[in-house]
Amino acid sequence: MLLNKSFLIIVLSILLFACQFSTPQKAPVKAAPTSAADSNPSTRSQNVIIETSSFYFPKGKGRKVWIYLPPGYESSTKRFPVLYMHDGQNVFDSATSYVGEWEVDETLNTLAGEGWQVPIVVAINHGNEERVNELSPWAHEKYPEVVGKAYAEFIINQVKPKIDAKYRTLPGASDTSIMGSSLGGLISHYMLVAYPDTFGKAAMFSPSFWFSQQAFTFAESNPVPSTHRLLFIAGSEEGEQMINDMNSMVNLHLAQQHPQSNLYSTAIAGGQHNETFWKQQFAFAVKWLGIVRQNND
DSSP states (O other): OHHHHHHHHHHHHHHHHHHTTSOOOOOOOOOOOOOHHHHSOOOOOTTEEEEOSSOBSSTTSBOOEEEEOOTTSTTOOOOBOEEEESOGGGTSOTTTOSSOOOOHHHHHHHHHHTTEEOOEEEEEOOOGGGHHHHTOSSOBTTBOOOOHHHHHHHIIIIIHHHHHHHSOBOOSGGGEEEEEETHHHHHHHHHHHHOTTTOSEEEEESOOGGGOTHHHHHHHHSOOOTTOEEEEEEEGGGOHHHHHHHHHHHHHHHHTTOOGGGEEEEEETTOOSSHHHHHHHHHHHHHHHTSSEETTO
8 A cells, every 4th residue: 555655646746747847738819809991991992082070960960971083183173063972881982881882983983084074972971870760851650750851951051062162063953963772762862852953863773762652742742843864773673662663753753744865764683772783873874864974075
């Protein structure tokens, strides 16, 4: 028994001695979290300016506004038409977009390189959780606290005057356009109908006319001037209601004798309710509306 105890003591001593000189095992080191900027780098072109301290909506709360200036703007004395867009987070930069950007800056820079005259583009950020309320002038049973009329007046009374004062714009209605998708399409249509002295052209991608029947009654009571241009585009994969509502609005305008030459609508096979689809339609829309023009026009 004494021998066995002595043997165990010797073995334990050897093991303790060896542990003093062995390389300790390190715990696994977790990689530092990747920032949003690292995982989704900015794709904003250099000729897109971000204004963060000039515009306030609602009152007292700053609202980010993006401004695209055509290539060569700084070295010229020309004046430019202006396109206003909603959901500014998705217009120019994949780093701020929710599910992809429209690549408006890349598209217009390419068109400019091909000899087209391109506009100034002003894109207003949406209010995040307030987006639905901001982009409808009429209440919905699920969204009774809408402020779409105030949002439209914010663009007309605050954003547009400052843009016209600071940049070389063509401020008349024939050179001022409005564009948006989904609820942005709904508010764009409303703004053209409600403010024909301010906006002369509008593009409505996948417009959410389902949101309120008042979109139709309002348009019926306020015919758009025959000189104004309207473009409607939806995708076949967005559902029957989307297509039917869009066609109903188009037919309403035609019934008011709006010239067919100034009204375009189509449902594109395979089109879905997303930025990828709307991005694909942008170049055609600005050409058809006359927002971009050939240099010899």
